Amino acid sequence: MITTVAISGYRSLRDVVVPLGRLTVVSGANGVGKSNLYRGLRLLASSGRGSLVRDVAESGGLAALRWAGPEHLSRAMRAGEVAVTGTRRRQPVRLLLGVASDELGYTVDLGLPQPDGTSAFPNDAEIKSESVFAGPCARQASLLLERTGPRVRQRDGRTWETLAAPLPADRSILAELVDPRTTPEVVGVRRMLEGWRFYDHLRADPGAPARRPQVATRTWALADDGGDLAPALATIVEQGMGRQLDDAVAQALDSRVEVREVAVGGQGALGVMDVLVHQPGLLRPVSGPELSEGTLRYLLLCAALLAPRMPELLVVNEPETSLHPRLFPPLAQLVADAAERTQVLVVTHAAPLAEALARAGAEHIGLAKDLGETLVEGRGRFETPAWVWPGR
Template sequence: MRPTEIAISSYRSVRRLSMPIEPLSVFVGENGVGKSNLYKSLSLLRDAAAGRITRTIAEEGGLNSVCWSGLRKRGEDGRLRLSAEFDRLRYSIEIGFPAPSEAAFAGEPMIKSESIEATQGKRTVRLMERKNSLVSVRDDSGAWTSHRDAVLPSETALAGFPSARECPEIVLIRNAMLGWRFYHDFRTDPASQLRKPCLAVTTPSLSADGSDLAAALATLYAIRDDTVDLQDAIQDAFPGAELRAWEEGGLCEFDLQLQDMPRPFKAHELSDGTLKYICLLAVFMGYRLPPFIALNEPETSLHPSLLAPLARLIAKASSRADIWIVTHSEQLMEALRSESSVPLRRVIKSKGATTIEGLTLGGEFREEESEDDEC
């Protein structure tokens, strides 16, 4: 299942936002407008599927730090609300502070509600509903079955409900979101795992931290046994260069032969920008791409000459996976528009809240005006 829409309410600088997910979604904006908060809110949905969303919020400073940072209207509860839609299914979660009677640490993030709804024709049917620790599911006959204390207040029903077989949609949505992959940055310092050999284990998709980079590249050589596209991409970014990856003694390694250099350079010898670009090659050219890939400012540390080749990589990969990118690089945005005709999505702040130009209250983007219309 692919995500078709997300909704965010009361997350940091995002007061209320609903937007469609397109095969290639690219958002550009200046520093401080809240681009990263869009990325992080998606990551929180994946954490809900993994059962660690409350821990992630605690690690980020707790609800006081994570919830809407602006002024609230009278009566607003300030709860964090997230939802994701998958074709006919919609998952929603609401997180707030514990009630005085709840067995919880003071200030601990608590799951207040969760739900799964299905669209059947023109009807919307609720299939799972969770209120605090009470989980109720609807069976095939339409009858509800309730499970008291089925999950702890800090656990998601999506990950921890022991009777998920009673509601197969729980498993469908959980597995769909667990397949999402997020890439925020890659460590390229001398001690980085990217610069070291890694275990020779078949690696169809690069891990979030890139620590299995050599194995992901070697998988293309050893398993697919076809690296024409990979070498073409290397040539596009580094004319005259050749990338090699191999397995030896239970470990995978790689090197890069640059044009006019007497010998190839191994990972520990490559510049930060070159190593970062090879990581992005592995992200977008893996043996099997994750169904949904989100990247936060992938242009960081790259020379401007690499942005056009990166745009071509992204555009080509968008036929194999849904890709979601936030960037502050106008040059990358223009290159992506040239390669894929992706519409411009500009992130701005309006009255202190993060929003997107052209996004309607109904969660749809207005059609862009042509240049003739603008004149």
């Protein structure tokens, strides 16, 4: 289970350390940094896919992503006694991402290349350092593997062994050191991050793919846009979770969902599947194009949270979009049931949904903002998980 996520130097997250439980809900007003936390998690997951540097570039580069405030916020600034002003930068630009689990942890430090005028990509982020560690944070005694610049060394008992091949600045150890015999901890971290699943682009608009029939093939996890809703629901039913689906739909929508397959292309050809919703009082079921955005979105969330094969971490961003508040309690129960099978993190700005999740057993993380900096509410110095960022 993931126990801690740490992000520093990313947008409003000047230095945030967040503890995670089996089920965690992050809430706060608009603009406090919830989306930044969510996007930071997505960047961290991209390390496991080997696309971190590219994803940073596609997000605008470090110039657009880095903390825009002063390097240090003094007590006088926080008290309003003096104005917040910029000072000459003394430290290098750093975007730091880190995660700790019950077994292994990982940190990565991104920065800018040296301005020597020889590169065609002077603003492209470079990986300055990485570490893999055991325990709650990357203390020197818990480090298992450490990368500084191109140099990588691995702990061998009480000594360190330098790995022969230097790494290019745009390649992570998670992409390069892939041999489970020689670097099993690195492979373990990569698999952990690759196993995260994110939902924040579930489409319920009139042109959403979920409104159209889809190819009939087993679908173990809903696509990130929800475009394979019908086969995802059919797979849930086939794998013995049809009753949970029926209960969730009946409780929230007072309806029954059906997935119907229609063969195309002649006998033996692959068919397509469509979603139909049976509503009280209607003489025929309602098909995808007729569904309201709220109904379709709730069905998408059912498919995501009842998936037969769950990831190591399931992250859902603003699931309340298009939903009536009366759907929050059944949605909270769906999330709580999913947390019995995997670790779940929900990011929401809807206080009633956060409260419903808290009643269902979620650990609550409230975010606030002070002088442009995102802070975790109600957590002082000794209530924040211990965390250490390795040096470069």
